[in-house]
Amino acid sequence: MPSETKTTCPYCGVGCGVIAAVDEKGKVSVRGDPDHPANYGRLCSKGSALAETLDIEGRVLYPEIHGQRAGWDEALDLVVSTFQRTIADHGPDSVAFYVSGQLLTEDYYVANKLMKGFIGSANIDTNSRLCMASSVAGHRRAFGADTVPACYEDLELSDLVVLVGSNMAWCHPVLYQRLAAAKAARPAMKVVVIDPRRTATSDIADLHLAVRPDGDIALFNGLLAYLAETGAIDENYVGKHTSGFGEALLAASRGSMADLSDATGVSGMLLRQFFRLFAQTEKVVTCYSQGVNQSFVGTAKVNAILNCHLATGRIGQPGMGPLSLTGQPNAMGGREVGGLANMLAAHMAIENPVHRERVQRFWKSPVIAERAGLKAVDMFEAVADGRIKAIWIMSTNPVVSMPDAAAVKAALEACPFVVVSDIQKDTDTARLAHVLLPASGWGEKSGTVTNSERRISRQRPFLSVPGEARADWWQLAEIGKRLGFDPGFDYRGPADIYAEHAALSAFENKGERDFDIGAHAEINAEDYDALLPFQWPLRQDGSSTARFFADGGFFTADRKARFVPVTAPALEEADGCYPFTLNTGRIRDHWHTMTRTGKSARLSGHIAEPYCEIHPADADEAGIGDADLVNVEGANGRSIIVRALLTERQSRGSIFVPMHWTGETAPSAGVDTLVSSRVDPISGQPALKMARASVTRHVAKxxxxxxxxxxxxxxxxxxxxxxxxxxxxxxxxxxxxxxxxxxxxxxxxxxxxxxxxxxxxxxxxxxxxxxxxxxxxxxxxxxxxxxxxxxxxxxxxxxxxxxxxxxxxxxxxxxAGRPAAGRPDKGAIVCSCFSVGINQINAAARGGCRSVEAIGVALSAGTNCGSCRPEIRRILDATQSIAAE
Known part of the structure; x- marks a missing residue:
């Protein structure tokens, strides 16, 4: 019988439970865990293909110094001596850690403790800065803490779900499945999608608002004003549990509907329809993701949304509340341990001297960082100008994923000392390492992750660690001990780290801090191994709550929420040289820079090369045909080459290019080289959804x-x-x-x-x-x-x-490049799970299949992860339209 291990998926912030089975020959298979409350057995295409990504091809199997094999002692001693010398000569702020939402909480905790409590600098930031920093900042401004008040169950209990800047069908597919199933069971439920693109998620929408890029603030300010005008404000909740409503309402004064329509790009008729729906529906959940966060006004967008929920008292109750959907599997865990440069562990504030003293005393550390460190974009600028002279990059690929990525590459090439710990050897970032450390990967490492609904789950090992790879926490702890901080880093395993993390969350916490898992402060290794998924808080007395703030109890000094006045930015005129708004993001079957998903042939079947979505009318004006290659040039003068994909689902004047391709997979297609380093001034999150660009046809012989x-x-x-x-x-x-x-x-x-x-x-x-x-x-x-x-x-x-x-x-x-007449040709892959192509779906439609469900019965397409169902529906609609002509 195969041995089975319950663990957690390493992809997005949904945090799905996975059962990994290893047979007697060592072959791995995966399936969804029916008992896990995030997914109840469902998996997306990426999760379903996890077993196909576990080979050791391209793995870092032993430490390397300047590209040559080295022993662990030699490599770690070089890291220690270089960091010591750099700190002695230039101070603690001359070194930095850049970490990742791919790390487990235990790894994150040790990294944060080492940098902030023992090195004495807050120069530790994370690639999560690129996906959810604006949510953190918005939560802290409104609630007094980085608290996600809602949970996944609210999607199914709500009567109206508003999705803002979230292509849930592709980026959080299992939540999309849960929502689609709830809507199918209860057709009266309404779904509104607010997004410049008509994405796959829009296929279940009752209303799609194609808002202008960065038009969200004007939209939600207009909603707040409408709620006040129509008597939809919960005056009891506002008066008892909040402050600042008047100032926020004044800032939201929307003027005429015509003005609001100009500011948002949405017709007055659709705006009124949405406003009425929101005002008249008590159970409303608003989910938002990167379309909100990845903006130079991302924090203001978050607060504009939160203002509407606070004003109506629709928060903390079943079926009600704002819900930030995080991009990475452990972005939330990183937030809990202070993985961001402007935070301390256990949701304490680095700017608060009481919190700093408390954390230092708990850690028994010689120092504590006294001010916020450099956020991601600023950090790499400091590497470029020489302020940071030694940097350790863990489990991430900033040479591809950071804005102005070519400048990041140049900065690391010039940096005196670069350490990279990762599982893959030939990433664009790993190639620049002076010291390359082999990390253990998913299926090999042990720890915890926290998903978007504050649910902590175990990642458990079921594979042996290849070569000389080691866990990230072990690497960090070894550095801590070699720096002379033995007692603080003498961990026997991840259970010790988790117990310390839990103890700190409860330390001198009398309900003033939201994050509290004190019930596990004395957990032993056996109970840690058996840990079941749970939502925090889970206090020492065993009390818990699934939702926050139904009865107030915010984490501000007076325990009241703060309305935050926000104003919409002025509309940016199109640049004559760079007339398009460039939007970047993810596709359905790939993840980040494809170091994992790129190993699966099945996951490349749907979309195998980089592309640029452009409206057919815009393409026609530029002389671009479907499937032509195009040059996309950014306002910084850099350009990429990708394939043109003409689609009316893209708004005119805007283009979309995915961010997955690298020097290993398509060196001309690194879209983040075009994005400027412009950031939100509050959160430091870069505006990866809003760059200026031009598009021209690429001519090749x-x-x-x-x-x-x-x-x-x-x-x-x-x-x-x-x-x-x-x-x-x-x-x-x-x-x-x-x-x-x-x-x-x-x-x-x-x-x-x-x-x-x-x-x-x-x-x-x-x-x-x-x-x-x-x-x-x-x-x-x-x-x-x-x-x-x-x-x-x-x-x-x-x-x-x-x-x-x-x-x-x-x-x-x-x-001939195609089969002879009568021979099967499945065509371009639509369903990755079962490798079903468009020709097979068209044939089934011609044979009488008139619904997605019928296609599922005939071909199995759409019956596993469900991510392809919107595309199947469009194919059926097109087939039936042609048949009717």
Missing amino acids: AHGFLVSATRPLDLPFAYWSIAKAEGGYRVEFAGDPPAEGWETWLRRSLQLEDHHESSGYMDQRAGDHRLLAFEGGKLMAGLFVSSNPVSVSRQWAVDQLWQSHPDRSARSMLI
């Missing part, structure tokens, strides 16, 4: 598509994108033809030998080249080149890699 059993050694083209495929790799490319000729390049790049049979044809005048290489009956490579974007049935060509082709006469069919 040759365009190509390659399927190969091995990864090419050399891709000498202006544009290329590579992805794992079943049986090998798939590559899109464009640029100048290789001087050596196509066949010579192919053989050299794939290291094909003389015994590899080849066939093909060449039309020099048309620029068409088709080359195939076989070893026995196995297709080793298929190269398709044209002077224009190549017309090839790509998924069919990919599928040929793992099929047998013993008949030499039949191989010529492959040269």
Whole structure:
């Protein structure tokens, strides 16, 4: 019988429970945990494919110094001596940690303790700064603490769910499934989506408000004014539990509906419809995510939303409240331990001298940071100008993910000392490390994570650690001990760290702080291993609560919430040279910089290369056709090359480019190189959703598509994108033809030998080249080149890699790049879970399937994670529309 381990998914902030099974041959399979209250057995496409990402290809297996293998003692001693010398010469603020929401809480805790309590600097920040810092700042301004007042169950109990800047269907798919199921069971429930794009999430919306980029403040200020005008304010709640309502209402004065329509880009009719719906519905949940947070006015957006919930008293009760959806699996855990540069552990404030003294006394530390450290963008600017001379980067890839990413790369290249601890060796950031430390990964490490509803769950190991990899907390504790701080870092395992973290949360906490898990202050290793998912707070007396603030009890000095007056920013005029608003974000089946999801061929089946969504009318004006390559240039003069995707779901004047592709997967497509380092002045969160850009057609002499059993050694083209495929790799490319000729390049790049049979044809005048290489009956490579974007049935060509082709006469069919008449061709993948393509769905529709459910019965598509259901619905609508003509 396979051994089974209950653990937690390492992707988004939903925090789904996973059961990992390892059979007697060591093969891993995963399924959703039906007992976990975040997902009740559901998983998204990424979670379902976790077992496909666990190989050790590309792993860091031992410490390296300047690219050469080293022992742990040598590597750690170099880190210690360099940090000691740097601090002695330039002070504690000359060093920094840049950490990650991928870390477990125990890792985060030790990093924060070491930097703030023993090194004495607050220069520790996290990539969570890029996804939820504005929520933290908004919560602290309104509630007095970084408290998420609602929980997932409220989505199902609500009568109106408002989704703001959240493509829940792709970015938090399991919550989307829960919401869609609730709406299907209770059709009277309403869903409003507020987003410049008509995303997949909009498919279940009763109302979609295509708000202008950064038009959210005007929208929610207008709502607040409407609530006051129509008598929808809960005067009892406002009077008893809040302060500052009058000032906030004055700031929200919306003028005429025409003015509000101009400010938001939404028609007066739709605005009135939304305002009435919100005012007349008691049970309202407002979910918001990166479209709110990733803005130079992100904190103000958060407070504009919170103001409306405070004004109506719709907070802390079943089916009511604001709910921030975090992007990373442990962004919340990082917030709990003070992983941000402007916070202390256990939700205490670094600017509060009482809190600083309390934490220092608890830690028995020699010093305590006395002021906030540098936030992420400022931190890398300090690396660039030499204020920070040594930096340790843990489990993140800032050379790709930070705004103005090329400047971040240049800063790290010039930094005297860069330490990187990660699981993958060849990330864009790891390649710049002077010291590279091998970290344990998901399935190997042990600790806890906290999801968006404040639920703490265990991540448990079920695999042995490869090579000499070690847990992040162990690496940090070893540095602490080698710096001479032995008692403070003498941990036997993660259970010790968790118990200390829990004890600090309860230390001198008489209800004045929201975060309290004091019930676990004396937890032992056995109980820690058996820990079940639970929501905080869980106090020493065992008391807990699922929601906050129904009866006030905020964490301000007078225990009242603060209304925060906010004003909408002036509309920014389109730049003549850079007329488009560039929006960045995630796609359905990939995660961050693809160091994990890029290992799964299945997850690359849906979208295999970087793209730019653009409205067809905008594309027509620019002379851009569907599937053309385009140059996207930012206002900083840097440009990228990606594929054009024409869609009316994109607003005119705006474009969308995903952020996943790297130097390893598509070096011309790093979209964050175009984004400026402009940040919200309160939260320090960069405006990754609002950059200026131009789009022009990219002209190349040759365009190509390659399927190969091995990864090419050399891709000498202006544009290329590579992805794992079943049986090998798939590559899109464009640029100048290789001087050596196509066949010579192919053989050299794939290291094909003389015994590899080849066939093909060449039309020099048309620029068409088709080359195939076989070893026995196995297709080793298929190269398709044209002077224009190549017309090839790509998924069919990919599928040929793992099929047998013993008949030499039949191989010529492959040269065409598509199957012969009557042969199956599934087409582009729509359902990643079951590898169902668009041609199969169209065929089923023509055969009588008229609903998503019917497609599920016929093909299984949409029956596992459900993320593809909106796309299936659009395909059916298009099929039925054509049939009606």
